[in-house]
Structure formats: structure tokens, C-alpha cells
Amino acid sequence: MSRETPHKIIHLSVRDVRFPTSLEHHGSDAMHPDPDYSAAYVVLDTDSGLRGFGLTFTLGRGTEIVVCAVQALAGLVVGKTLQEIVSDFRRFYRLLTSDGQMRWLGPEKGVIQLASAAVLNAVWDLWARAEGKPLWKLLVDMDPERIVSCVDFRYITDVLTEEEALQMLVEARRGQRQREEQMLSEGYPAYTTSCAWLGYSDQQLRERCTEALEEGWTRFKVKVGADLEDDLRRCRLIRRTIGDHNTLMIDANQRWDVGEAITWVSRLAEVKPLWIEEPTSPDDVLGHAAISKALAPLGIGVATGEQCPNRVVFKQLLQASAVQFVQIDSCRLGSVNENLAVLLMAHKFKVPVCPHAGGVGLCELVQHLILFDYICVSADLSDRMCEYVDHLHEHFANPVVIKNARYMPPRDPGYSCEMLESSVRRHQYPGGDSVGISMKK
Numbered sequence: 001m002s003r004e005t006p007h008k009i010i011h012l013s014v015r016d017v018r019f020p021t022s023l024e025h026h027g028s029d030a031m032h033p034d035p036d037y038s039a040a041y042v043v044l045d046t047d048s049g050l051r052g053f054g055l056t057f058t059l060g061r062g063t064e065i066v067v068c069a070v071q072a073l074a075g076l077v078v079g080k081t082l083q084e085i086v087s088d089f090r091r092f093y094r095l096l097t098s099d100g101q102m103r104w105l106g107p108e109k110g111v112i113q114l115a116s117a118a119v120l121n122a123v124w125d126l127w128a129r130a131e132g133k134p135l136w137k138l139l140v141d142m143d144p145e146r147i148v149s150c151v152d153f154r155y156i157t158d159v160l161t162e163e164e165a166l167q168m169l170v171e172a173r174r175g176q177r178q179r180e181e182q183m184l185s186e187g188y189p190a191y192t193t194s195c196a197w198l199g200y201s202d203q204q205l206r207e208r209c210t211e212a213l214e215e216g217w218t219r220f221k222v223k224v225g226a227d228l229e230d231d232l233r234r235c236r237l238i239r240r241t242i243g244d245h246n247t248l249m250i251d252a253n254q255r256w257d258v259g260e261a262i263t264w265v266s267r268l269a270e271v272k273p274l275w276i277e278e279p280t281s282p283d284d285v286l287g288h289a290a291i292s293k294a295l296a297p298l299g300i301g302v303a304t305g306e307q308c309p310n311r312v313v314f315k316q317l318l319q320a321s322a323v324q325f326v327q328i329d330s331c332r333l334g335s336v337n338e339n340l341a342v343l344l345m346a347h348k349f350k351v352p353v354c355p356h357a358g359g360v361g362l363c364e365l366v367q368h369l370i371l372f373d374y375i376c377v378s379a380d381l382s383d384r385m386c387e388y389v390d391h392l393h394e395h396f397a398n399p400v401v402i403k404n405a406r407y408m409p410p411r412d413p414g415y416s417c418e419m420l421e422s423s424v425r426r427h428q429y430p431g432g433d434s435v436g437i438s439m440k441k
């Protein structure tokens, strides 16, 4: 970023954008039977003409509350220059997440945290555009000192200090260039969730899995948790379709109590799932630890994170050996800043990160973070993969590119958050063309 162009932020707009995915059961699971994939969509305008785009993901009703929270934060952003924000990004992160009055609404969780994520995602997008790089490349090219200066270490220094994080990043520099070249040519491994939403019929499951196999997918996730006999039938069907050599994961979306989770998943062990995702409440750290311990002899790990609101909960999950797979989320945590903290902690605890990306825009965003993780932090691909769903990419200016079931690194400047204006207008709530259909409840 040239010193002559500070990019003063002169306006923030936020819109409620809803897609009627519930009409065809896309995204349906044991706790969310009728999601309308939606976003609070933020655009930052600057005096230079450069714009930043950001979003946070929601399931439909209630997005207007996130929009209100973004509006409440706008005064902390408008009037600042990009240059002054990124010159002390930790300070700005804390200004947004720890505002003396608004932190009462969280702190760092719930609607206010989703709003912070939307705003910060737009700031990161703006920064990457100002540098003319895709976000992952902006991060890869940063000095380790600069990276740690973006992270708020408050509440996590008992497991990770700034000095340790810096040391880890310096050590991971070895082989960085080769890993970047590897990613540019091969891409990052992905798995698909689009074949087995809970609301799909057996015929749909079979057809979608068969199609995915033909496209080269080898890792599949199935929604479970509503009915055990139904789960057994569906999982057996999918295991038969994909074969024993491919990977299967199961996801209960917080449906069970702890004991119930252990009993239920033990019954599903015959289909050999790699992990059970979100077996119980996302807040129940010790419950996840109990489930992990009980399922370890069956060779089934526990995965969670899509509804872990902050680095503190991830810290505890790691401290308690409660997760074997860390699922970061680009819109639930406080944007790139807080995701960096979780990536670094996961590396310290040697737990693989497999990002959550089921939702509109989540694949577009989180691919940048996991590319950075491989190139600059973990340097490891074993037991690692990034979620992929094949819905709604057509609404983005720079949609994800999947080749041979791998995410190909984005080449366009920014954080891939920009939506097509025609899509935003069409799906804006209220008033868009199509959302009214699924809002009649």
C-alpha cells in the first residue's frame, strides 16, 4: 500500500441478503431443517474509490438483527484510514470487539461477534485489494512479526504467547516457497457435504454420491442425528455407494446430550466415520472431552468449531483434548485476526484444522485461511481437508475454483467476498425478488 494512498473509509453499507435454499432442503440438518442461506453483507467505500466487501453467514430469519449490530459498529470504522487500521491491527480489532459499552452484548460471541466478523472481513478484503493480492497471498508474504501483530493474545497467553507464536511462524518458513508452488499447482484437498443433507431422499443421496465420485471426490460428509434407524440406513447406503476406500464423516449439528452422543455414534461406528461433528452443544467443552474419550477406542474423532464464537472456547477444547479436528469458521470467529490465533493454537497442540464452509460465501472466504495455514503454519496435509458445498457460488464476483476435489488458490485481489450487485438486489430482504417465497411461515 503506497503511503500516499491512506484509503480513508467514508461509508459503510450493510444489507440483508437471503437465498431460499430451504425450498430444496439444501443445508438441512438435524437442528436446522429449513435454512435459507443468508448473509449480512458489508461494503466499505473509501475516498480513493477502492472498496472492501465482507459478510457474515446466517440462516435467514434474524439476519436483520446482525445488520443492526453492524450498523452499531459502523461509527468505529467510518472516518478511519485503512493505513491507520492495519498499522496497529490488534488495536483496531480490540476497539471493535471490546468497545466499552457494546462488549456487554457479547463479549466476543453471539450477534455482536458475527457483526464484528462481517466488518473485519470487509477491512481485510480492502487491505488485500489495496496490496493487489488475494488475501492468502497477502498473509503468506507478511513478516511473522506483522502476522502476530494482528492477533489479540488476551485470554490465551496461558497456552500461547506472542513470542511462541512468532517462533512457530519463523520455524515454518522452511519450505514455504515449495508449499506455495505446490498449492498453486495442486490445490488444497477438499471434502463435499453437498451429497447428503438430511432432507434428501435415498435416491438423491445415491445420485449425488455417484456424481461426486465421477467428479473425483473421495471424502464425503453425511448429516445425522434425527433418527437412529434412518441414520443407519442412510449411512450404510452412502458407504456402499462410495466404497470402503473413501472417507466418510458424520455431522449431528449439536443434536445430542453427551451420553446419547456416545451411544448413537457407537451404533454408527460400523460405517467407519473419521469424525463425528458437533455431537452436542458447542459450549460444552467437557462434554466434547467425554465424547472424545469414549469414541477413541472406536477410531472416531470429534470435530467442532462452526459455532465456537471465539479463541477462548477453542483454547479450552484444545486444552481438554476435546477435539481431534478443529473447524475454524471465517464468519463466526472475529475474522482473519481471530482465525490466526486459532490456527496457531491448533498447531501448538498438533490438532489438524479442517475448516467449516457449509454456507453462502464460507467456501470463498475460508479457502484463503487454510492455504495460509498449510504454507505458513502447519506444513502438513495429513488428515486435513476443507469443507466444500456446491451451492450459491454463482452469486460471487470471484467464485471458488475446484479442480479434482481440491480448492485452487484464488488469483484475484481481495478476500473473495464480493457478491454480484444483481444477486444482492434480487435477494435483498425485504424487497428482493425471490426471498418472499420461503419467508411465509
Ligand SMILES: [Mg+2]
Residues within 6 Å of the ligand: 251, 253, 277, 278, 306, 356, 358
Ligand atoms: Mg457442520
